[in-house]
Amino acid sequence: MPSKAQQFHQAAFRNSFVEGLRGETKINLQPRQVPGFHYSPVQPTPVADPRLLAWSAELAAFLGLEQPPERGPAVDALAGNLIVDSMRPFAARYGGHQFGNWAGQLGDGRAMSLGELTAQDGTTWEIQLKGAGPTPYSRRADGRAVLRSSVREFLCSEAMHHLGVPTTRALSLVATGDTVVRDMFYNGNPQPEPGAIVARVAPTFVRFGNFQILAAHGETDNLRALADYVICHHFPDLGEPSAEVYLRWFAEVGRRTAVMVAQWMSVGFVHGVMNTDNMSILGLTIDYGPYGWLEPYEPDWTPNTTDFATHRYAFGQQPRVALWNLMQLAQALTPLVPDVQALRQGLDEYVTTLNTTRHQLMLRKLGLTEQATADDQALAATLLEALAAAAVDMTVFFRRLAHAAPALLAVDHNEETVFQEVLNAAAYPESNSAALLPWLRQYAQRLRQESAAPEAIRASMLAANPKYVLRNYLAQQAIEAAETGDLAPLNRLMEVLKTPFAEQPEHNELAAKRPEWAREKPGSATLSCSS
Template sequence: MPVTPQPIHQVPFSNSFVDELRGEVAVNLQPRQVPGYCYSRVEPTPVRAPRLLAWSDDLARLLGLTRPPEQGPEAEVLAGNLVTPSMKPFAARYGGHQFGNWAGQLGDGRAISLGEVSAADGQSWEIQLKGAGPTPYSRRADGRAVLRSSLREFLCSEAMHYLGVPTTRALSLVSTGDTVVRDMFYNGNPQPEPGAVVARVAPTFIRFGNFQMMTAAGEIDNLRDLADYVIRHHYPELGAPSPAVYVQWFTEVCRRTAVMIAHWMAVGFVHGVMNTDNMSILGLTIDYGPYGWLEPYDPGWTPNTTDFGQHRYAFGQQPRVAIWNLMQLGRALAPLVTEVTELNQGLEQYAATLNATQADMMRRKLGLSAREGQDDAALLEALHPALAAAEVDMTQFFRTLSHTAPALLASGGEPEAAFQELVTKTTYAPSAADAHKPLLGWLPQYLERLRLEPRSPEDIREGMLAANPKYVLRNYLAQTAIQAAEAGDLSYLHRLMEVLKTPYAEQPEHEELAAMRPDWAWNMPGCATLSCSS
């Protein structure tokens, strides 16, 4: 049923998380332990001068919201200054493993959920304000967020959605009129920066860490209530909660997580901080912090300066980290099941789904179909080290290949020169001829396999273009938008937003936004690597 669009300050909110689970009314906002509860009721702290900077029209249509003016009651809601009567704002309590170590209670230290709205798809969506002020879970922080990190989260949430990656969404970006002091690289050089609030949207923001916290604290009743809540609202197809259903549910979480990871790997996305408190119970990409995109193809690359010692969350490690995180979730859910070993089927499902989905997505990127009697495993496996050796830009390489390979099929011409041009055009190391040899040796083998496809070159090209984006949110693009926005110019941000809505389209008028990382961006803060500071 269509939803009649309304201003956000007039939309009725529901509050299932607050109404169905144990929580406290947090009069005391001082950082502290909050035993026995799933959340704390806490209202956002008002800011000085909220102003709307960016808005997701498509998401707003889904939620039945009208586009707000730059200032006014809607911007007040989106900044946390106005809480309407139907809202029951809260900050969730959770724990988590950070860089492999148990960190104890964490929780929403700067994110405050307003409640849920009913959307045109029949689903309830939670709206959460990130940067809305202190909560009992803020630890040593101020509950605020800066414009640079908020803009990055807003843009990337929506960009990933349009890429087809399972993700949380972002509705709005609002400047606060206040400054926030941050040490961007944790190097003892704190600076005041403009503050902002991003409104994040998802069916729920519950994480693996919510369940870990309950088990670690011995709160098994809360653990069961939380699991039952998630199953009722987000996995109703599994039926009434029971020990057997908990196993089925865990298996489905594992499957969804595998699909998400396969999508990350297919587009060259590096999350940067895959702590268990940053893993969605719905298998959605959540918490866009020090993320990045593979520009030189390097499985060992991480954009997170905090991870430079371990490279735990590097691109090539993401599939392994995800299953490790799922193992921690399984341990947290163990008190709910009859036989703990039954949870292993979920981990097996993860491995099977990841392998199958990655292989399918890579075949589509290469224009190959799964053909009976045709084993492409060796061909696909050999590609990754060849890409790494040649230091190609992942996005540019596959996009250019989408034109080059079908053209060679159609013309029957000499491929050597075409492949040399392809690699030269998409590499970051054009002088390293020896480094190019594995990829130049792989490409003719791939072309021979492609010749076995029964489809026309045109059909193959269209399929490859639909699987290989031309535009991704490279860090230097985001940083350019940040610098312009900090100077008061939002035109680049809005242009980038529009281009990223159709990342698989050619959009020749925006060609420069598809360019490889320029020389000036290699060592510029925010363009290559980032910290968790926001």
């Protein structure tokens, strides 16, 4: 039976990561190398005036938590000002490849985990504060986060969950009452900004980089201990850890990563910074920094200013980069398996799952059954080429296509008129929407081979093509309002994004294409890794 809901500071925390793995014995927050350990114990640095700004009611109910008042002991705990007896805060040690280059030790530089809570269904979920102060892994940073990046992380974590994309979650957004100095675009113009802390939630925050740092330092015992911990706690169905189970586990990580990336591609999400230290071992979207959604369909688009030189993490590169990242994880796991070539099976699992899942998701978006013709693979591939040539709004195009399906199936409709209505709705001034017309004619012919009723096809397409996504300009509007103390746009956006596939006609303006004023506006078009 579900337990009675309680305030956050009254919850009993478990600490399997701290108890099961090797950590330093004393708290020392000085930035330094931490060889030989999985984590370091830490203490959050108190803030001036913690105040609750936003709360995920659905996640809280799942965790058995009551919404706290704006100020009080629960919010103090969510800000790091109050540590209860059952919490054992820690910062994890990991390394990673950043933009393709080995960066050495990285670690939780502005995040610290408080412990784990047991949800209403008996599962355990780690609670992590992002922006709660320095840790040994902060290097030259202050361990803080600004309001703008915290709003973005809070909103996107929950928006992605409601889109059905595997993701970490966000429980709360708390203002600190302090200011944090940041150079938003690394252009020599640092400014004080309001600080904030997000409490984010996942079964674990272990990343590819947690294994990489151990392998890089030759810490094979620690490497095996971490793999065993992850398998026992998060992949128990695979059995007791062994060389064979390590291989099956790596293949499952590959499969989950493929599903995640396929979902990104299906909704037009661009992570923006797919470093190996930002890759979850559970196949969850993690670390929402300079992300964005495709607006004009441009496969080479990246929202991350740091990536403008190479576009390594552009939308169209994400499937390839995820495979490269899995290859780095495989390399880190080689000390655990006698036949390292067998790890290739996990990479093959990624490729197969990615291709199959992407095709299935595209068929759903197009209202086509999976028992379709052999030409459907080519139809889907041709669509991606046509979208790139046309540069229309991806979200609007698919949503309008869903609404147009019954008309395309009706014998008394002029299909060219229907096509033009879809394209006009999705086009930007720079779009070449006519490039989609040949594909639309092919699609209409294929759609007429479906046996389902037109309205059933329309309903299935609407359930696969969101009307509402967290466009950067919408997030920026919510941020600017929150910085003045107005939380209404943030709260409204949060509510709308809970049901992104519903029409919600009273919120139509939140489904609009990117306005021209947002094309070059900082925060509305491009972002940096600054937080």
